[in-house]
Amino acid sequence: FGRQEGRLHYLKRAPKKTQERWEKYGVAPRGIDREIVECMHRTSVGVDHDPDNLLRQGLRAALADGWGGCMIATDISDILFGTPRPVKAEGSFGIFLEDEVNIVVHGHEPELAEMIVDMASDPELVEYAKSKGAKGINLAGFCCTANEVLMRHGIPTAGGFTNQELGVVSGLVEAMIVDVQCIMPGIVEVAKNFHTKVITTTEKAMIPGAVHIPFEAERAKEIAKEIIKLAIDNFPNRKAKGSRITDRFPLIAGFSHEYIEYMQGGSFRASFRPLNDAIIAGRIRGVAAIVGCDNPRVMATGIHKYLATELIKQDVLIVTTGCGAHACGLAGYLTPELAYEMAGPGLREVCEAIGIPPILHLGACVDNSRILTIVSAMAREGGLSDEIGGMPAVGIAPERMSEKAITIAAYVVASGTPVIMGGSSPVAASKEVQRIITEVWYERFMGALHFESDPEKMLELTLYYIDKARDYLKLRKYEPGRFGVERKLMDMADRRKLDKVARPHEGVG
Template sequence: MKAEAFTNCSASRQMIDKATREGVSTAFHRVQEKKPCPFGTGGTCCRICYMGPCRVKDDGRDAGVCGATAETIAARNFGRMIAAGAAAHSDHAREVALVFLAAVRGEAPGFEIRDEEKLWAVAQDLGLDPAGKSTSLLAEEVALRVLAEFGQQEGELSFIRRAPAKRQEVWQKLNIVPRGIDREIVEMMHRTHMGVDQEYVHLMLHGMRASLADGWGGSMIATELQDIIFGTPVPIRAKVNLGVLRSDQVNIIVHGHEPLLPELILLAIKDEELQAQARAVGATGINVAGICCTANEILMRKGVPVAGSVLQQELALATGAVEAMAVDVQCIMQGLGQVARCYHTELFTTSSRARLPGVTHLEFDPQRGLEVAREIVQRAIKRFPQRRKVEIPAEEMDLVAGFSHETIKYILGGRFRASYRPLNDNVVNGRIRGVAAVVGCSNPRVRFGDLHTTLVRELIANDVLVLVTGCAAINCAKEGLLVPEAAEIAGSGLREVCEAVGMPPVLHCGSCVDNSRLLIAATEMVKEGGLGEDISELPLCGCAPEWMSEKAIAIGQYFVTSGVTVGFGVAFPTSGSSKLSDFVFGGMEEYVGAHWFYEPDPVAMARVIIEHIDAKRKALGIDVARERVLYDMEMRRKLEVV
């Protein structure tokens, strides 16, 4: 199959062709050989016990050996995906919290508190009193409090209280407020064990609870602590795509999801001794670039260039210009090891949780993190003279990233009037039709990147403000959608707002754990007033058109449970059960005021999102432009003053 069939990204197509010529196997080659199992795709393949595995048809008669029906099997599988996704995000948060604690105790050289204002705000949200406490003492209390929330058995997670009061009432009524992060994940795994919970709605209700333990627990903890220790993002310009690699410099790629070691690598390359070593082997300097969500983390805080999304990890090595790649956890392809051996790249695994066969392991430890970072840089420098044929695509694109919810408030109202009021006002008056969150992975089973960008172009053309995270953000950035100039292709209302503020119509909000920022942004819109009293009333929708990982399911479910309708493309893991699909696509609305939908076509997905937003506008009574009336003095006297 020709490379054009895989992606709209010309840099990626160039590297796919190069890998093909050189006999290097990548995900794009392997996906042609592997066809998805129809039972597995629809969620009705049960491999929980070895009376099976059982593949069950949705005909009302078929069942597994134990009698499990299609809807029970699909619900179990869906619940396990939520648990795995929540575990991934929450384990990320745990690692950050442990390093955070080590840093404030002076046991992690290179790390320090960079946002004291946010430290105070987070402490108060955790129920701690910052008054009269030193920064280090307060930070230690914050670290210990969030670490306790992983293992607590009773009570509620602290950040749940950030949600609108009406949303909390919904969760309380359903008894799905998470008690402890690890408890809900473990219980999900227990319930889905053979012979335990076998009622699909009951299974899905606990899936909602486990998802909240991610969105308002693990993911939110990771985001908040990373902001405190690395700095809360502010808008920053940078470059994206494989063209950010440099033929005359030592290229180091950091890939994964935990920005801890990458931050230290960025610190290490400032050392003049290491720069001199690079010059001694013929390089003009040292260039660090990111892949996947690590890329988003260091992009939005440091302006580090982004080499690409998850599906470009092997293609970056195929350039022949990458001396070292350091990976940690999540979305790391095992095929990287084989690709690295085809070139001169040294591949490093750095997390105690993850190794690859035949790959150098240099484990990150906060006490000797700088030492590990320096060793990776030094070994990369030694690889520079071993380069053979180098072919770096020319494509690189400008982008603006770093839109935290604090930043959005600031750019709309300034330091002393920071507020979502201008956003709400422009939604009410119709200049902004609504808001869409476009998030999630890239998937080689579709023309990767094309679904994201086609959808986003359609949305902004219809005055929908788009918030992006993860690989969706990277794909949109490569197509020039994350710069203020992109407002030229937006609808007249959205364009007017973007030009007034000086912002892009598509806002980069961070990595996949930073989807929790979007929950806070939605909550701020509710609190600001004028758009209802709950997240479910907002003209807001979420989607992941190219999803592939279990984390995407966890994210999607915590959005739905929070009141945001969510659409997925590619395939949907309940399609093998009509009963469960009817519940997630409709019946769930009765419980949490939102539901899932499935639409693989990006233009059709945009249409569904716009129709959903319009329905929310109509319910709020803001679907018709209000007549502007100039009040005279007599009319003013008649106004009631409260």
């Protein structure tokens, strides 16, 4: 983290050609903290006036996030809490139960949430809940903390960023435990209209009117117990007030990059070869990552759902993280059955053969690093590009809201993948900056950053970049409907007709 010179060790996980591009264009990060501090210095009054040079440092800091901070955090979470495997769970507001104590974890740090999950089944606390009139303790989540406990424990999700206030409005939440990032500043004011207690757990993220119980790793179990007891004590204060919703949707979550490799070959032949072969043959047109925030400035989650359904119809395999994953999950899209209902014939064949959904839940926003690991493994496997750049893959953050979405987009672009961001462009006033982030970055890294608010144009641009990559790699041209055609058994009459067509001149002369 504090390294000042040299290179981040994790950069070695990238394909060699990708590393060479970073060195050639001066964007390889030296350390995580070093690049952040340098960004702050360069943007201070009277320092760096060259837009290309400023943006180059922005890419260097972003790569320190993606190939440093995020990838390290994902690895450590897997070491501490377990590497995710597919798990069946449920989503929507119907997961809140009338007769149990409902506790919600919300934010982005998994440590306390993991201990809450562990302690919620403690017999002593369950008995305490029953003494207050509840049948038990029910856990749910919002945002990326929800993704963390969803993919490791099957804890149900109530959705992403824009759903948090609606969860409180249900009138069924006894306690909302928050840590950092994407906590709505008005959540306590909403909670005042109900019995819900909002509990902050870090000095970095305080909210006036909330109950503050600071989390300390050394006292994790004790603090989790204290918070759960507070929620149980609040159960008798529940009122009839609130909007009760009973809908819930099944979903499959937890496709870590390790499991994606395993599912293609089993314990002894795990490989990305089947995925590469499916792309080469044209069964799968390409891969799109639908990630990032949901946004109240648009019809929240609507663009996620539109792009997800339209892309799988075009045989594009989708991976999803963060609030994008919640959007797909709460729409009922994270099930294998969706392949039969909506996927194109080629993608449907692949999903049927492996037994997977056409949209794969990879985890929280921090787990975008899993996507980097996957495309690196695809490059090493061979048959496609020998670097991340040139892969028939696109990143999309259709409803971006948080600042970190720009950072994620930047490290994906610098790694070699085009990215489309929803909403208006923050650099629209500068034609030169727009040229740099599209044309110049594509020339240097084979990645480009676009801002587009029209969902149909997002779809068009995604398919354009996927097909452009297929042409660059000299792959078979994508032909809709070429695969998945129903097989027909031929009788002898059919075979004679086929022979006649195949050998029209036989017997002539």
